[in-house]
Amino acid sequence: MPIICEGVGYKYPGSTEYVLRDVNLEIGEGEAVAIMGDNGAGKTTLVKHFNGLLKPVEGTVYVDGVDTREVEVSLLARKVALVFQYPEKMFFSESVYKEVEFALKNFGFEERLIHKIVEKTLKTFWLWEYRDRSPYTLSGGEQRRLALASIVSWDPKYIVLDEPTAGQDAIQREILIHLIWRKVREGKTIVLVSHDVEFIAEFSPRVILMHRGRILYDGEGDELFRRRDLLEKAGLDQPILYKVASSLGIGDGEVTLARLIDYIVGLRPCSD
Amino acid sequence: MFRLVDIFKYPAKDTYLSHIDPRAKIIICILYVIPVVLFSGIYELMIIYSLVLVNLALGKSVARYLRSLIYLSPFLALVAFLNYITMGSLIDALIPILRLIILIAILDIFFFTTDPDNFILTLESLNLPLSISLSFALALRFIPTMLTQINEIVEAQISRGLQLDRGNFLKRIRNYIPIIVPLVILSIKRSIEVAESLEVRGVHPNAPRTRYVELRFTSRDYIYLVINIAVVASISIAMYIYPINQLLHNLLPINF
Ligand SMILES: Nc1ncnc2c1ncn2[C@@H]1O[C@H](COP(=O)(O)OP(=O)(O)OP(=O)(O)O)[C@@H](O)[C@H]1O
Ligand SMILES: [Mg+2]
Numbered sequence: 001m002p003i004i005c006e007g008v009g010y011k012y013p014g015s016t017e018y019v020l021r022d023v024n025l026e027i028g029e030g031e032a033v034a035i036m037g038d039n040g041a042g043k044t045t046l047v048k049h050f051n052g053l054l055k056p057v058e059g060t061v062y063v064d065g066v067d068t069r070e071v072e073v074s075l076l077a078r079k080v081a082l083v084f085q086y087p088e089k090m091f092f093s094e095s096v097y098k099e100v101e102f103a104l105k106n107f108g109f110e111e112r113l114i115h116k117i118v119e120k121t122l123k124t125f126w127l128w129e130y131r132d133r134s135p136y137t138l139s140g141g142e143q144r145r146l147a148l149a150s151i152v153s154w155d156p157k158y159i160v161l162d163e164p165t166a167g168q169d170a171i172q173r174e175i176l177i178h179l180i181w182r183k184v185r186e187g188k189t190i191v192l193v194s195h196d197v198e199f200i201a202e203f204s205p206r207v208i209l210m211h212r213g214r215i216l217y218d219g220e221g222d223e224l225f226r227r228r229d230l231l232e233k234a235g236l237d238q239p240i241l242y243k244v245a246s247s248l249g250i251g252d253g254e255v256t257l258a259r260l261i262d263y264i265v266g267l268r269p270c271s272d
Numbered sequence: 273m274f275r276l277v278d279i280f281k282y283p284a285k286d287t288y289l290s291h292i293d294p295r296a297k298i299i300i301c302i303l304y305v306i307p308v309v310l311f312s313g314i315y316e317l318m319i320i321y322s323l324v325l326v327n328l329a330l331g332k333s334v335a336r337y338l339r340s341l342i343y344l345s346p347f348l349a350l351v352a353f354l355n356y357i358t359m360g361s362l363i364d365a366l367i368p369i370l371r372l373i374i375l376i377a378i379l380d381i382f383f384f385t386t387d388p389d390n391f392i393l394t395l396e397s398l399n400l401p402l403s404i405s406l407s408f409a410l411a412l413r414f415i416p417t418m419l420t421q422i423n424e425i426v427e428a429q430i431s432r433g434l435q436l437d438r439g440n441f442l443k444r445i446r447n448y449i450p451i452i453v454p455l456v457i458l459s460i461k462r463s464i465e466v467a468e469s470l471e472v473r474g475v476h477p478n479a480p481r482t483r484y485v486e487l488r489f490t491s492r493d494y495i496y497l498v499i500n501i502a503v504v505a506s507i508s509i510a511m512y513i514y515p516i517n518q519l520l521h522n523l524l525p526i527n528f
Contacts, residue, residue: 027383048427051431053427053430054433068388073430073431074430074433074435077431077432077433078433082431082444084424084428084431087428089424089425089428089458090425090428090429090432090450090451090454091454092450092451092453092454092457102432102433103432103433104430106433106434106435107433118436136457150432151432154433191427
């Protein structure tokens with residue numbers, strides 16, 4: 001069953017301005033969706049509705065058929081994992097191991113099981129050797145991986161990542177892409193909030209574009225990346241591949257690195 | 273808890289009081305404290321209170337003041353209760369509460385209408401050393417930031433399954449560890465950043481400084497001061513000479 005938003009409107013307490021307006025969307029099981037948009041578009045506000053941290057002022061959010069107003073956040077959190085922007089700010093344990101253990105204990109996993117899960121998760125995220133180190137002594141990339149590990153450990157059905165690549169270098173980005181893809185293949189639902197058009201172009205089949213609290217576009221990423229007008233409105237750049245393709249005049253066809261290379265190689269007669 | 277942000281957020285802008293020199297506002301605060309300490313009749317205090325509220329209204333901050341009282345109400349109720357036990361009379365128990373409420377309003381005349389950036393100018397103009405005035409100004413400046421940060425941390429930990437209201441009394445205190453630890457770490461990091469950026473800009477506690485913005489009394493400030501002093505002084509003297517409390521009590525008796 002999906003996450004559904006029906007006519008969702010939201011304003012922060014004490015403020016009169018709506019930061020979400022009439023948001024309608026459905027995120028199905030096993031889908032990989034990107035939410036994009038400019039600063040202040042309302043992306044973070046929207047995803048906080050998915051695990052019930054925020055309750056809609058207007059309209060309704062359903063998670064697996066349940067109105068988020070009617071259940072506690074702790075129950076929803078088990079299903080819908082939310083990783084915030086710069087999640088490494090939230091570390092508090094004395095060791096990497098305990099940081100991952102934290103959520104499992106909160107969700108009432110059995111002691112014996114906990115050890116197994118922590119070990120498996122840390123190994124998956126290439127962090128097992130750091131298990132006794134303080135999280136704050138890890139590098140930025142390792143910290144981001146740990147934050148991700150501490151969330152996927154309890155095997156939530158939906159994983160929502162707010163700006164997972166912010167402040168990460170190219171290698172860490174590749175690693176993150178790899179880890180996220182893995183979750184997608186396992187059949188998890190992944191929601192990625194991102195400004196990073198290159199990252200998303202490489203990655204996501206469906207994009208929801210937001211601007212000033214509204215959904216501007218919801219559909220194939222491939223189609224969106226051809227529409228400069230929409231991207232511009234949401235403060236996004238066109239992915240480099242699409243830029244190159246359109247300046248070569250082949251922007252209408254399929255845009256992949258392989259096709260571009262073929263085309264460019266075909267343009268230049270081989271000299272030997 | 274999270275609505276606390278409301279009270280500590282930045283002060284009201286573009287009100288009559290926000291354009292008054294902060295030093296004038298400090299004088300006004302001291303001016304109003306005197307009669308609040310001096311008089312002890314409920315009517316007398318009410319008269320002073322209404323004058324204070326008029327001042328707050330000039331800073332468009334009455335609503336915010338009332339909201340802050342709601343948060344303080346448990347504390348005020350406790351004080352009233354303890355007073356009642358020790359004094360045995362409700363009206364006597366209420367006088368200190370009334371004084372407290374008025375004192376808060378007086379402080380708010382300053383804090384709700386003064387830009388934090390001006391605190392430091394004010395403190396310096398009182399000849400406090402930079403290290404004290406700067407720390408104080410920074411502390412005030414970062415309260416709203418810190419409350420936002422608490423909110424962020426709470427949301428993140430709740431998303432990891434933390435339940436603050438779970439368990440017995442001791443467990444509940446322990447529940448706050450995942451919130452307090454990141455908060456302390458973030459605050460230390462930020463204080464280092466602030467210190468560094470101050471250093472980079474050449475702030476040194478003992479170096480002579482010139483100011484870009486100088487506080488200057490304008491005719492507006494003088495008018496504000498003179499009117500307030502005149503009103504408070506004449507009313508206070510009148511209340512001192514005539515037993516106004518007794519008179520009003522006979523006219524409008526409040527009995528408990
Ligand atoms: N706690 C809050 N109280 C009041 N307003 C808020 C709060 N958090 C966010 N807002 C406002 O809501 C709007 C949407 O913010 P949101 O954080 O959802 O944007 P975003 O799309 O995630 O932006 P970014 O890309 O910068 O992360 C902004 O105008 C912001 O100022
Ligand atoms: Mg955001």
